[in-house]
Amino acid sequence: MNFNSISVGIFLAIRQIRRANIWTNILIVFVMTLTFLNLVVVGGILVGLIEASVKSNRTHYSSDLFLTNRLEKTYIEGSTKIIKFVEGLPEVSAVTARYVESGRLEAGYKERTRQGDILDNASGLITGIDPEKENEVTELARKVVEGEYLESGDEDQILIGGNLLFKYSPIDSPGLRNLKTADLGSRVRLVVNGNTKEVTIKGIIKSKVGELDQRIFITDRVLRGMIGRTDYNVDEIAVKLKDPAYVGQVKQILIDEGFDTQAKIRTWNEAQPKFLVDIKDAFGLLGDIIGSVGLVVASITIFIVIFVNAITRRKYIGILKGVGVDSFAIEVAYIIQSLFYAVAGTVIGVIVLYGILVPFVDAHPINFPFSDGILVATVSGTLWRAFALLVATIIAGYIPAKIVSRQNTLDAILGR
Amino acid sequence: MNTIISAKKIVKSFHNGVTDQTVLRGVSLDIALGEFVIIIGRSGAGKSTLLYQLGLLDHPTHGTLRIGEVDTEKLSSRERTQFRLSELGYIFQDYALVPELTASENIMIPLLSRGLSKKESLLFAKNALEKVGIASKWKNLPSQLSGGEQQRVSIARAIAGNPKIVFADEPTANLDSESSALVVNMFRTLHKEGQTIVMVTHEEEYTQYADRVVTLRDGEIIDIKRRK
Numbered sequence A: 001m002n003f004n005s006i007s008v009g010i011f012l013a014i015r016q017i018r019r020a021n022i023w024t025n026i027l028i029v030f031v032m033t034l035t036f037l038n039l040v041v042v043g044g045i046l047v048g049l050i051e052a053s054v055k056s057n058r059t060h061y062s063s064d065l066f067l068t069n070r071l072e073k074t075y076i077e078g079s080t081k082i083i084k085f086v087e088g089l090p091e092v093s094a095v096t097a098r099y100v101e102s103g104r105l106e107a108g109y110k111e112r113t114r115q116g117d118i119l120d121n122a123s124g125l126i127t128g129i130d131p132e133k134e135n136e137v138t139e140l141a142r143k144v145v146e147g148e149y150l151e152s153g154d155e156d157q158i159l160i161g162g163n164l165l166f167k168y169s170p171i172d173s174p175g176l177r178n179l180k181t182a183d184l185g186s187r188v189r190l191v192v193n194g195n196t197k198e199v200t201i202k203g204i205i206k207s208k209v210g211e212l213d214q215r216i217f218i219t220d221r222v223l224r225g226m227i228g229r230t231d232y233n234v235d236e237i238a239v240k241l242k243d244p245a246y247v248g249q250v251k252q253i254l255i256d257e258g259f260d261t262q263a264k265i266r267t268w269n270e271a272q273p274k275f276l277v278d279i280k281d282a283f284g285l286l287g288d289i290i291g292s293v294g295l296v297v298a299s300i301t302i303f304i305v306i307f308v309n310a311i312t313r314r315k316y317i318g319i320l321k322g323v324g325v326d327s328f329a330i331e332v333a334y335i336i337q338s339l340f341y342a343v344a345g346t347v348i349g350v351i352v353l354y355g356i357l358v359p360f361v362d363a364h365p366i367n368f369p370f371s372d373g374i375l376v377a378t379v380s381g382t383l384w385r386a387f388a389l390l391v392a393t394i395i396a397g398y399i400p401a402k403i404v405s406r407q408n409t410l411d412a413i414l415g416r
Numbered sequence B: 001m002n003t004i005i006s007a008k009k010i011v012k013s014f015h016n017g018v019t020d021q022t023v024l025r026g027v028s029l030d031i032a033l034g035e036f037v038i039i040i041g042r043s044g045a046g047k048s049t050l051l052y053q054l055g056l057l058d059h060p061t062h063g064t065l066r067i068g069e070v071d072t073e074k075l076s077s078r079e080r081t082q083f084r085l086s087e088l089g090y091i092f093q094d095y096a097l098v099p100e101l102t103a104s105e106n107i108m109i110p111l112l113s114r115g116l117s118k119k120e121s122l123l124f125a126k127n128a129l130e131k132v133g134i135a136s137k138w139k140n141l142p143s144q145l146s147g148g149e150q151q152r153v154s155i156a157r158a159i160a161g162n163p164k165i166v167f168a169d170e171p172t173a174n175l176d177s178e179s180s181a182l183v184v185n186m187f188r189t190l191h192k193e194g195q196t197i198v199m200v201t202h203e204e205e206y207t208q209y210a211d212r213v214v215t216l217r218d219g220e221i222i223d224i225k226r227r228k
Helices: A004-016 A024-061 A079-088 A133-139 A220-227 A244-256 A274-312 A314-322 A327-365 A381-404 A409-416 B048-054 B077-086 B103-113 B118-132 B146-162 B176-192 B205-209
Strands: A065-069 A092-107 A120-129 A146-147 A157-161 A185-191 A195-205 A215-219 A236-241 A263-267 A365-367 A370-371 B003-015 B020-032 B036-041 B062-067 B088-091 B165-169 B196-200 B211-215 B222-225
Touching: A004 A327, A024 A133, A024 A274, A024 A365, A024 A370, A024 A381, A065 A244, A079 A092, A079 A236, A079 A244, A092 A133, A120 A133, A120 A220, A133 A236, A146 A370, A185 A220, A195 A215, A195 A220, A215 A220, A236 A244, A244 A263, A244 A274, A244 B003, A274 A314, A274 A327, A274 A381, A314 A327, A314 A381, A314 A409, A327 A381, A381 B088, B003 B048, B003 B118, B020 B048, B020 B062, B020 B196, B020 B222, B036 B176, B036 B205, B048 B196, B077 B088, B088 B146, B103 B118, B103 B146, B118 B146, B146 B165, B146 B176, B176 B196, B176 B205
Parallel strands: A120 A215, A157 A195, B036 B196, B036 B211, B088 B165, B165 B196
Antiparallel strands: A065 A236, A065 A263, A092 A120, A092 A185, A092 A236, A146 A195, A157 A215, A185 A195, A365 A370, B003 B020, B003 B062, B211 B222
């Protein structure tokens, strides 16, 4: 290896690329672009499905910091003190507290004709909220797809998660009951803690966040009365920060204050449902496997392109060697050609990715049952994949160049 | 005589899968510095094979070959390539130009490999093209040149680096008579300037210009005639 050989290799490569058939060049670059996009987009969409779910879970349910009752407690003891302290922190933007209790909704009870018939009913978590504070933290009102959001003064109005209505979740299974006959405006019976209250469905929530779509929301004042929670201790506190980057510090402040003995304090990341984390890992792996197959296909494509190119130019390679050009210079020429195709394909791929695909999918998320899928393409992940493609291309270009350039010079010239 | 090439008992055999075929049968030949030697013979006589051995494009099966002070058998493959680059020039029957490179670039490639800068190489290439009379076509691709012009580019490439010896393998075989005469005249001019030339041809009319004519038959030298 010497500088002359590299210089000659570059000289040859530039001219071979420049004077090759333009359509052949375009086709190879197009294949490389598709390969790069395959590497990034397939995995990105798979991860994006879960990432969107995680994002929704954070935005509309847990917010940045999430406090829940400790396992051995039925609620967060000293809730008012904690809420007051958290609200006073300068890093905090808004706080919402929730009362959560298992309960049941019954519909169609007025039309029931026989005593033994099973009532149209569905179980869910009854969640008492301050509608304004809840909306400030989780933008819950945005998730009302039919009807209206709750107001502080509502007495017998509820919001119902779409999963509890057959209309929105058409599953007919004895193990997964939802209300078949209820709809917006229906009068239904709310049964909590042995108390029954007739309420009207004011709005329907469809968020693709499991925790929300399975809940029934009512004003905190009404639920508190139904469950007899006179101490104002709540079950969940969601805290929205002005800058989510400080979530770790705020959590530490609460721990330092000793609140971790009264509540389980978790960041949004720690509060993700475990199944989401597992699916995210599995989809990430699946994306990498599909991407790796794409990488192998790209390598084989480049190998074939360079091999066919080198074989058809075997005679000229022989001539170059015959007139004294080093084999290494010829190999460098082919490696640079391969690199050109890979770099051009990657650059175009990056432009398409960040200029078209990511903004497009952000604006028009892919509609999946459990999330609005986005395309996750982190800069570090994209760079890593671009690097992998370049390395694979260099190897795929080098091997055929080496095979052909090592052939006997005279045999190559004479086509033997 | 200041010997530049000294070949002793060169044997070249090919194995065709079943039997060995001997193409050169103990050829010995000394060539002096500045000499113009033409090798003639019928088709299959071993002319080109001998030229390839002398020009280090192939390895003889047996025998020794010295070029200048160098025992070529002791050279590694890389050293042979380097030796060809610095000491020898080649002209092939079918011009052997790289199609993606212009006339000047074809000439520049060996010069760049020798470590000359692009600017120097281009200057040398243009000078060489001027010497063979097609300086104006330095930007043309081989496909834009006639056969005669391509062969002249091939000659320019061979001589651009001032090699000690120029080897030419039937350089006029693919050319019309006018172009052939032009090419042969170039060899005469080069020879007059002191260039050592070894040329293979089957066209006897050109032998008049050589210092010596070596006749091969069935892989053996059957005659060496000194013309001048």
